[in-house]
Amino acid sequence: MADFPTVRWGIVATGMISEWFVTDVVKSDWPGKSANHVIQAIGSSSLEKCQKFAEKFVAPAKPSVQPTLYGSYQEIYDDPNVDCVYIGTPHSFHKQMCLDAIEAGKNVVCEKPFAMNVKQAEEVFAAAEKKGVFIMEALWTRFYPLMKTLQKVLHEEKRLGTIYRTFCDFGLEMDIPCLPDGSRYKDPALGAGSLLDIGIYSLTWGLTTLSDKVGEGAEDPEVSSTQTIAYEVDVASQVLLHYRSNGRQGICTSTTNCPPKDDFARIEGSKGHIIVYGKEPSHPDHFVFYPKGGKEERYDFDKPGRGFFWEADAVALDLQAGRQQNETMPWAETLRMMNIM
Numbered sequence: 152m153a154d155f156p157t158v159r160w161g162i163v164a165t166g167m168i169s170e171w172f173v174t175d176v177v178k179s180d181w182p183g184k185s186a187n188h189v190i191q192a193i194g195s196s197s198l199e200k201c202q203k204f205a206e207k208f209v210a211p212a213k214p215s216v217q218p219t220l221y222g223s224y225q226e227i228y229d230d231p232n233v234d235c236v237y238i239g240t241p242h243s244f245h246k247q248m249c250l251d252a253i254e255a256g257k258n259v260v261c262e263k264p265f266a267m268n269v270k271q272a273e274e275v276f277a278a279a280e281k282k283g284v285f286i287m288e289a290l291w292t293r294f295y296p297l298m299k300t301l302q303k304v305l306h307e308e309k310r311l312g313t314i315y316r317t318f319c320d321f322g323l324e325m326d327i328p329c330l331p332d333g334s335r336y337k338d339p340a341l342g343a344g345s346l347l348d349i350g351i352y353s354l355t356w357g358l359t360t361l362s363d364k365v366g367e368g369a370e371d372p373e374v375s376s377t378q379t380i381a382y383e384v385d386v387a388s389q390v391l392l393h394y395r396s397n398g399r400q401g402i403c404t405s406t407t408n409c410p411p412k413d414d415f416a417r418i419e420g421s422k423g424h425i426i427v428y429g430k431e432p433s434h435p436d437h438f439v440f441y442p443k444g445g446k447e448e449r450y451d452f453d454k455p456g457r458g459f460f461w462e463a464d465a466v467a468l469d470l471q472a473g474r475q476q477n478e479t480m481p482w483a484e485t486l487r488m489m490n491i492m
């Protein structure tokens with residue numbers, strides 16, 4: 152572990168996702184570990200929140216470095232000891248925070264959705280390119296060993312034969328009118344709605360299972376869609392993908408009206424089908440291959456946490472190699488997803 156690269160992270164905001172990310176990367180070990188992670192600094196709208204966050208989520212791991220705490224975000228960007236910032240604010244702030252961090256010369260990992268629309272994403276990538284810094288959308292699920300294995304089973308081993316269709320649904324049951332004003336699930340100004348929040352994962356399973364290519368060079372499927380709007384946000388979205396080159400179809404749905412289902416994705420092919428299981432499509436647990444007329448085969452994966460350490464490791468290797476993009480989640484793939492949404 153001594154010769155692993157180390158990333159000194161600057162955590163922007165102390166909400167739920169920052170908690171999940173930090174709790175994972177301060178762990179000492181995980182399968183396939185290839186980097187070390189230090190929570191170098193934490194920035195929040197309030198210094199008090201920052202202190203509580205550090206005490207609760209960083210201190211128990213007994214890190215050798217105590218994070219520097221800031222009552223603002225800009226101080227994180229300006230901290231010379233921070234290698235990479237992790238942006239965990241609601242969607243509508245992503246663009247400006249990425250631009251501010253880039254302006255200060257920082258590498259950036261920004262939560263999904265990367266921006267509110269493709270135009271904003273293009274602006275951020277143009278700024279990163281000009282400044283020569285690394286930036287990536289934190290689509291952590293793509294870095295799971297489960298996802299990598301599934302892609303190998305589908306696209307290299309071709310165990311399903313010809314792939315026909317993928318279904319994926321992400322549901323969360325939310326009583327939107329009863330949420331407090333200002334909740335990111337309720338306020339359209341913060342990017343509320345099922346598509347950008349969870350439909351992005353259904354789309355991820357569609358795109359990764361129906362084609363072996365990502366980003367530039369990947370076929371852009373034909374898209375048709377419908378949404379149900381209530382309380383000014385989309386409470387149900389369906390995105391249908393159609394690959395003109397081979398007729399494959401994706402049925403990618405999301406809703407905030409119904410809870411998630413354990414068997415959230417199904418991929419169908421000429422030799423059988425695969426079902427992906429897990430509490431939610433963002434963090435899958437295992438998958439089962441059901442061959443036509445054969446015995447089912449279960450693929451299990453060890454996961455001593457939620458699974459954010461794998462994307463963090465990938466970033467560390469990119470920074471060590473001086474890359475500006477990650478090959479699993481390149482800029483063109485973020486733009487492709489944003490375009491579809």
Ligand SMILES: NC(=O)c1ccc[n+]([C@@H]2O[C@H](COP(=O)([O-])OP(=O)(O)OC[C@H]3O[C@@H](n4cnc5c(N)ncnc54)[C@H](OP(=O)(O)O)[C@@H]3O)[C@@H](O)[C@H]2O)c1
Pocket residue numbers: 163164165166167168169194195196197200201239240241242244262263264289291333335341347348433
């Ligand atoms: N990868 C995943 O599975 C996953 C899961 C959940 C969320 N996310 C993404 O992460 C982002 C944050 O989601 P979250 O669930 O962590 O949200 P959250 O719990 O509401 O936290 C967001 C944090 O952003 C800061 N913030 C700054 N201005 C704000 C404002 N006007 N309203 C609310 N918060 C504001 C606050 O931190 P301070 O006060 O400390 O500055 C707040 O705690 C979203 O873009 C979401 O899509 C990803």
